Amino acid sequence: MTCRRDFLxxxxxxxxxxxxxxxxxxxxxxxxxxxxxxGTQLYTVRSSxxxxxxRTLDRVAQIGYDEVEFAGYFGRSAQQIRRxxxxxxxxxxxxxxxxxxxxxxxEATVDFAAQVGHQYIVVxxxxxxxxxxxxxxxxxxxxxxxxxxxxxxxxxxxxxxxxDFEFEPLEGRMPWAVLxxxxxxxxxxxxxxxxxxxxAGGDPFKTFREHPGRFPLVHVKDMAADxxxxxxxxxxxxxxxxxxxxxxxxIRHYFxxxxxxxxxxxxxxxxxxxxxxxxx
Numbered sequence: 001m002t003c004r005r006d007f008l009x010x011x012x013x014x015x016x017x018x019x020x021x022x023x024x025x026x027x028x029x030x031x032x033x034x035x036x037x038x039g040t041q042l043y044t045v046r047s048s049x050x051x052x053x054x055r056t057l058d059r060v061a062q063i064g065y066d067e068v069e070f071a072g073y074f075g076r077s078a079q080q081i082r083r084x085x086x087x088x089x090x091x092x093x094x095x096x097x098x099x100x101x102x103x104x105x106x107e108a109t110v111d112f113a114a115q116v117g118h119q120y121i122v123v124x125x126x127x128x129x130x131x132x133x134x135x136x137x138x139x140x141x142x143x144x145x146x147x148x149x150x151x152x153x154x155x156x157x158x159x160x161x162x163x164d165f166e167f168e169p170l171e172g173r174m175p176w177a178v179l180x181x182x183x184x185x186x187x188x189x190x191x192x193x194x195x196x197x198x199x200a201g202g203d204p205f206k207t208f209r210e211h212p213g214r215f216p217l218v219h220v221k222d223m224a225a226d227x228x229x230x231x232x233x234x235x236x237x238x239x240x241x242x243x244x245x246x247x248x249x250x251i252r253h254y255f256x257x258x259x260x261x262x263x264x265x266x267x268x269x270x271x272x273x274x275x276x277x278x279x280x
Contacts (some may be wrong), residue, residue, distance in 0.1 A: 032279035039067030041257040045264045049074050054084045061088040063269050069255045070095040078115035094120035102147045110154045122159040122191050137175045141182025148187030161191040167200035190214050195221030213250035219257045231267050233274030240280040
């Protein structure tokens with residue numbers, strides 16, 4: 001198999017050097033790998049989830065997905081969610097939740113997660129009012145650590161999912177750096193969104209290298225040449241090169257997502273086909 005180690009397909013040799021990889025070779029030959037489980041973040045099909053959770057999860061499973069990450073339960077109980085997961089053969093290792101319920105409704109949150117089978121509880125973003133200064137990010141890091149400590153004691157893992165704003169300079173620094181410095185790696189893991197970090201001009205290779213093992217989850221989202229989101233495989237990100245660093249990053253779960261696809265299920269199907277055939 002031809003060895004590709006560029007981050008974006010258009011990044012060139014300079015990008016290869018920045019990724020810490022030789023442009024002329026791959027080192028020792030090794031067997032090609034493929035993803036053994038492919039997941040999706042259900043935000044992609046949120047309108048369908050609103051209409052019918054059970055039918056939506058069945059359609060996701062029929063495409064071929066093995067795992068899902070929830071973004072709301074649409075009035076279903078933990079028992080109802082568990083039942084439909086069992087019926088479809090899906091697992092739900094992760095969920096997105098706002099921070100406040102994790103701080104104020106912890107027992108109910110843990111009970112729900114245990115019944116559904118979640119292993120990771122992820123805060124999806126920081127509201128604008130809570131990120132106006134670097135001190136806001138330092139305060140958020142402290143809050144993350146406290147929730148992470150409770151999660152660890154309960155046998156769960158707490159995580160945070162990035163957007164692009166963490167990589168936009170604020171008061172002369174990157175908020176992402178402040179969050180990483182302020183959070184305990186043993187208590188707070190990261191779900192790196194490969195689209196948003198790229199959109200902001202960040203470097204996931206450098207991020208993996210600087211914080212090895214902190215990224216058990218990734219959002220697999222592609223970026224078109226104009227910067228918009230694209231189905232996985234239809235854009236500019238080289239997922240073979242990215243996934244070649246899975247061991248370094250600590251990645252265990254790969255969740256496909258597209259925030260606003262024209263046809264959500266067609267998008268999920270196209271992305272699945274690309275990832276199912278991908279070798280790295």
